[in-house]
Amino acid sequence: MLGLESLVGFCRTLREHGLSVTPAEVVTAAAALQIIDTKDRDEVFLSLRNILTTSVDDFPIFESLFATFWSGLPKKLVQSEGSRIRRTAPARATGVAFFLENWPTSQSVNVRGASETESGAERDFSAFSNEELEEISRIARRIVRRLARKRSRRWRPVKCGSRVNLRRSLRLSLKTGGELIDLAYKERRPKRTKLVVICDVSGSMDSYSRLLLQFVYGLQNSFAKVESFVFATSLSRITGELKNRTYQRALDRLSANVRGWSGGTRIGASLATFNAQWLRRIDKQTVVIILSDGWDTGEPEQLAQALAQLRQRAGRLIWLNPLLGSSTYQPITRGMQAAMPFINVFAPAHDLASLRALEPHLVL
Amino acid sequence: MRQIQRLLEEQIYIADAAIATALYLSMALGKPLLIEGPAGVGKTEIAKSLAKALDTKLIRLQCYEGLDATTALYEWNYPKQLLHLKLEETSAASEAEKEAAIFGEAFLLKRPLLQAITEHERAPVLLIDEIDRSDEEFEAFLLEVLSDFQVTIPEIGTITATHRPHVILTSNRSRDLSDALRRRCLYHWIDYPSLDKELEIVRAKVPQIGPELSRRVAQVMQATRSMSLSKIPGVAETLDWANALVALNATEMDEEIMAETIGCFLKDETDIATFKGELPRINAD
Numbered sequence: 001m002l003g004l005e006s007l008v009g010f011c012r013t014l015r016e017h018g019l020s021v022t023p024a025e026v027v028t029a030a031a032a033l034q035i036i037d038t039k040d041r042d043e044v045f046l047s048l049r050n051i052l053t054t055s056v057d058d059f060p061i062f063e064s065l066f067a068t069f070w071s072g073l074p075k076k077l078v079q080s081e082g083s084r085i086r087r088t089a090p091a092r093a094t095g096v097a098f099f100l101e102n103w104p105t106s107q108s109v110n111v112r113g114a115s116e117t118e119s120g121a122e123r124d125f126s127a128f129s130n131e132e133l134e135e136i137s138r139i140a141r142r143i144v145r146r147l148a149r150k151r152s153r154r155w156r157p158v159k160c161g162s163r164v165n166l167r168r169s170l171r172l173s174l175k176t177g178g179e180l181i182d183l184a185y186k187e188r189r190p191k192r193t194k195l196v197v198i199c200d201v202s203g204s205m206d207s208y209s210r211l212l213l214q215f216v217y218g219l220q221n222s223f224a225k226v227e228s229f230v231f232a233t234s235l236s237r238i239t240g241e242l243k244n245r246t247y248q249r250a251l252d253r254l255s256a257n258v259r260g261w262s263g264g265t266r267i268g269a270s271l272a273t274f275n276a277q278w279l280r281r282i283d284k285q286t287v288v289i290i291l292s293d294g295w296d297t298g299e300p301e302q303l304a305q306a307l308a309q310l311r312q313r314a315g316r317l318i319w320l321n322p323l324l325g326s327s328t329y330q331p332i333t334r335g336m337q338a339a340m341p342f343i344n345v346f347a348p349a350h351d352l353a354s355l356r357a358l359e360p361h362l363v364l
Numbered sequence: 365m366r367q368i369q370r371l372l373e374e375q376i377y378i379a380d381a382a383i384a385t386a387l388y389l390s391m392a393l394g395k396p397l398l399i400e401g402p403a404g405v406g407k408t409e410i411a412k413s414l415a416k417a418l419d420t421k422l423i424r425l426q427c428y429e430g431l432d433a434t435t436a437l438y439e440w441n442y443p444k445q446l447l448h449l450k451l452e453e454t455s456a457a458s459e460a461e462k463e464a465a466i467f468g469e470a471f472l473l474k475r476p477l478l479q480a481i482t483e484h485e486r487a488p489v490l491l492i493d494e495i496d497r498s499d500e501e502f503e504a505f506l507l508e509v510l511s512d513f514q515v516t517i518p519e520i521g522t523i524t525a526t527h528r529p530h531v532i533l534t535s536n537r538s539r540d541l542s543d544a545l546r547r548r549c550l551y552h553w554i555d556y557p558s559l560d561k562e563l564e565i566v567r568a569k570v571p572q573i574g575p576e577l578s579r580r581v582a583q584v585m586q587a588t589r590s591m592s593l594s595k596i597p598g599v600a601e602t603l604d605w606a607n608a609l610v611a612l613n614a615t616e617m618d619e620e621i622m623a624e625t626i627g628c629f630l631k632d633e634t635d636i637a638t639f640k641g642e643l644p645r646i647n648a649d
Binding site for chain 2: 051
């Protein structure tokens with residue numbers, strides 16, 4: 001019989017490794033051990049995994065901890081090792097994916113605006129590790145969900161809803177001789193906010209692109225009308241590439257289809273291309289987000305002209321500049337100077353807190 | 365546990381030890397089972413097979429955005445109530461009697477959750493499908509019902525389940541479910557099947573298919589899933605394809621028949637293009 005103490009110990013170990021195992025789950029696990037064959041490794045493994053994990057993301061860590069736990073038990077209990085549990089090694093990243101995953105983090109030292117603070121939410125993106133990627137996706141998802149949930153003030157008739165549409169109901173009652181039998185309902189029309197994200201992936205943005213692309217990926221894959229583009233010297237639409245089940249896959253497709261990563265920057269020309277091809281899709285319900293540090297090698301006049309056009313059609317124009325996270329940064333580059341008059345919101349995008357702060361700006 | 369596995373196999377559901385364990389624990393401990401996995405790997409099928417295996421009713425609640433208590437739990441049949449009052453207008457019954465009459469069981473529309481709770485004969489299987497598509501408010505409401513299987517209807521009183529239903533929830537992970545819900549449930553993850561398991565499934569579900577062809581079908585599907593596609597085909601698609609091949613009396617796979625039936629498992633123009641590009645590589649394997 002598998003002892004209660006060793007079970008409790010195992011649950012503690014799981015908790016120490018970040019799994020949230022509640023006392024209620026421990027009780028359930030103890031109850032489960034009463035009704036299964038505790039000598040059979042597979043049976044114990046599967047049962048405890050059913051009970052103690054709450055998501056497939058927990059599986060790898062559970063597997064490795066269980067292996068240690070089981071081998072630590074007195075040997076006579078263990079009848080057979082059972083079939084080995086496979087642990088899949090993460091696939092090697094290739095192309096841009098490899099490049100993005102293997103950025104030397106020390107590079108951030110050379111970038112202006114890399115923040116001096118080290119810990120917590122204020123830590124600079126350039127020093128971020130893989131664990132925070134998921135958090136970035138979560139922020140993106142929350143933003144998109146909030147966009148989708150926003151209701152307009154107008155009503156629309158619906159089949160079932162919470163508010164009765166009195167006018168329609170009375171009209172319907174005419175066919176039953178004035179008796180209200182079928183009720184009609186109405187609800188607030190959902191607001192259709194669209195997002196266009198234009199992300200700078202030129203050399204000067206290198207230490208931020210990885211995280212910002214993750215953010216764009218998160219936005220793109222959360223059921224809303226989102227169009228995304230990247231530019232360095234020329235503009236590429238990446239909506240299709242990003243629409244992938246995994247970030248890894250999206251990166252692979254990006255590396256196959258998009259050229260000019262980490263090159264020079266021609267913001268003005270890229271935005272002009274955007275205007276020529278996509279401006280007609282922009283309307284007052286669209287929020288345009290430009291992610292760039294504003295270092296431009298092109299003519300500032302061209303940038304100003306492109307932004308003016310964009311500003312006129314878009315509902316809101318947001319410029320996120322990762323360098324703004326630094327207290328010493330002033331938007332004095334020629335490009336940034338030219339852009340400033342046309343921007344509704346000029347905000348930093350260098351850490352998680354700044355992305356979170358973005359939420360209210362996006363709701364029109 | 366083995367018994368469950370056998371029972372499921374009688375319903376032509378190829379269950380492995382993991383699924384059997386999950387179902388066994390869920391039934392033995394009386395806890396809901398949350399099944400997650402990509403689309404089309406047979407999550408819903410588990411509940412259907414379980415209901416058949418236990419020879420009990422399957423009550424299904426399909427979740428969608430905006431699903432609320434009135435469509436999931438119960439609703440008063442107010443047109444009927446109105447008509448009843450109309451008929452009773454001239455009767456001598458007092459107001460209280462009339463009210464009691466129209467709030468009787470006859471005027472109650474039972475939605476899936478209430479149905480599951482009031483099932484008299486034996487515990488039904490309650491399938492709450494695609495819970496990730498419902499709103500967070502509904503999730504909270506569901507927690508309340510699942511924790512003690514009782515429902516309070518103000519006009520009638522509290523109804524407690526006579527037999528605790530076997531609850532199975534499925535989710536495609538289109539959004540994060542709340543931790544509270546996850547903790548209440550046992551958790552099981554189904555992934556795409558391995559080559560051998562898929563082969564077994566194809567042969568069990570489409571027995572008319574030849575051994576050579578079925579192996580080829582499974583191989584192509586396995587290769588397809590490793591491609592970078594926008595919509596990865598599930599087991600349901602594999603079976604559709606196998607059925608289509610049988611219907612066309614195909615005995616072996618060639619380029620022509622593959623081109624004719626590709627729509628069975630790839631439903632996106634760009635995916636088909638990707639697939640065709642990789643076809644020579646697959647054929648070489």
